[in-house]
Amino acid sequence: MGKIIKGKIVADALNEKLISEVEILKKKGIIPKLLIMRVGSNGSDLAYEKGALKKCKKIGILSEVREFPETIPQDEFISEIKKANEDKAINGILIFRPFPKQLNENLIKYEIAPDKDVDCFSPVNVAKIMEKDPTGFSPCTPSAVIEILKYYNVPMKGRRAVVIGRSMVVGKPVAMLLLNENATVTICHSKTEDMPSVCSQADILVVGIGRAKAVNSQYIKEGAAVIDVGINTDENGNLCGDVDTEDCIEKSSMITPVPGGVGSVTTSILAKHVIKACRQQNGGDSIYE
Numbered sequence: 001m002g003k004i005i006k007g008k009i010v011a012d013a014l015n016e017k018l019i020s021e022v023e024i025l026k027k028k029g030i031i032p033k034l035l036i037m038r039v040g041s042n043g044s045d046l047a048y049e050k051g052a053l054k055k056c057k058k059i060g061i062l063s064e065v066r067e068f069p070e071t072i073p074q075d076e077f078i079s080e081i082k083k084a085n086e087d088k089a090i091n092g093i094l095i096f097r098p099f100p101k102q103l104n105e106n107l108i109k110y111e112i113a114p115d116k117d118v119d120c121f122s123p124v125n126v127a128k129i130m131e132k133d134p135t136g137f138s139p140c141t142p143s144a145v146i147e148i149l150k151y152y153n154v155p156m157k158g159r160r161a162v163v164i165g166r167s168m169v170v171g172k173p174v175a176m177l178l179l180n181e182n183a184t185v186t187i188c189h190s191k192t193e194d195m196p197s198v199c200s201q202a203d204i205l206v207v208g209i210g211r212a213k214a215v216n217s218q219y220i221k222e223g224a225a226v227i228d229v230g231i232n233t234d235e236n237g238n239l240c241g242d243v244d245t246e247d248c249i250e251k252s253s254m255i256t257p258v259p260g261g262v263g264s265v266t267t268s269i270l271a272k273h274v275i276k277a278c279r280q281q282n283g284g285d286s287i288y289e
């Protein structure tokens with residue numbers, strides 16, 4: 001029988017470190033600041049925003065939300081991004097995705113300053129995770145997955161990892177980060193044939209598809225570590241993941257819950273990235289000397 005591995009413990013350990021890093025910066029007269037740019041008021045954006053603001057406050061990071069109408073024209077949104085890029089008081093920028101259809105993500109992604117891009121929207125940061133360049137910013141949720149695996153001492157090197165989902169926010173970058181940890185990685189998606197047989201070879205199974213409780217025990221290898229990234233609402237309006245935890249707990253060695261799993265670590269990674277951006281913009285590690 002596997003155990004439920006909570007994200008909160010991982011987040012708490014990280015928070016403690018981040019709080020002391022902010023203290024050091026404050027002594028130098030520097031306070032890190034996150035800007036959230038939100039178009040419209042989509043429920044999942046608001047859920048992330050609420051968690052992010054709460055986490056920033058807890059860690060001592062300043063935050064601001066700029067909300068734009070759902071119908072904002074592309075050139076106006078781009079000039080807002082440019083304004084934020086140039087604002088010296090802002091260290092990190094988070095822009096929620098996906099966008100309404102008048103905004104072309106493939107154009108806008110080039111506008112955010114890579115050194116403020118704390119959730120890996122810019123192609124420069126996407127390239128940096130491909131290249132394993134430590135100066136970049138990996139996306140927060142995929143980094144949270146790796147943070148959890150490391151905290152619970154799940155071996156990745158040489159192990160078989162299967163990721164279900166291939167979005168730029170979750171699936172693809174998770175796969176790349178697992179590869180960077182020397183796992184042998186397979187990516188499944190909506191066109192994959194016979195997913196249960198592919199997934200049941202995985203020592204590590206990461207699921208981010210946005211389908212409530214879609215993954216059952218047929219997908220699980222005996223002793224696998226299962227990371228459930230999905231955040232959905234079930235028929236009773238309660239939060240639930242993409243994994244049917246009750247059905248999978250027996251076979252797996254460990255499994256993350258929803259809520260209280262990956263989501264709680266994601267916002268701590270976001271805070272970590274804002275602090276990293278702030279340090280880099282203020283002369284790198286020399287400020288510690």
Ligand SMILES: NC(=O)C1=CN([C@@H]2O[C@H](COP(=O)(O)OP(=O)(O)OC[C@H]3O[C@@H](n4cnc5c(N)ncnc54)[C@H](OP(=O)(O)O)[C@@H]3O)[C@@H](O)[C@H]2O)C=CC1
Pocket residue numbers: 044141164165166167168169170171188189190191208209210211214229230231232262263266
């Ligand atoms: N915990 C956290 O902090 C976060 C959680 N999330 C959650 O993670 C989930 C995924 O988010 P996101 O990646 O943005 O979603 P997207 O809708 O952008 O992508 C979903 C991916 O899953 C694949 N997929 C969908 N249905 C199936 C299926 N039945 N079988 C196999 N593959 C499938 C799609 O395949 P294809 O490419 O072929 O269409 C696609 O690649 C959501 O529940 C979201 O709420 C997201 C961000 C942060």
Ligand SMILES: Nc1nc(=O)c2c([nH]1)NC[C@@H]1CN(c3ccc(C(=O)N[C@@H](CCC(=O)O)C(=O)O)cc3)C=[N+]21
Pocket residue numbers: 044045047048050051052095096097098119140141169231257258259260261262263264266267
């Ligand atoms: N550029 C970008 N990056 C994202 O990562 C991104 C995005 N855009 N757009 C929206 C989706 C959705 N998403 C959520 C994250 C946390 C909760 C959530 O509920 N979090 C709770 C915790 C949930 C739990 O405990 O598991 C919290 O932080 O308190 C919901 C949704 C991120 N997304």
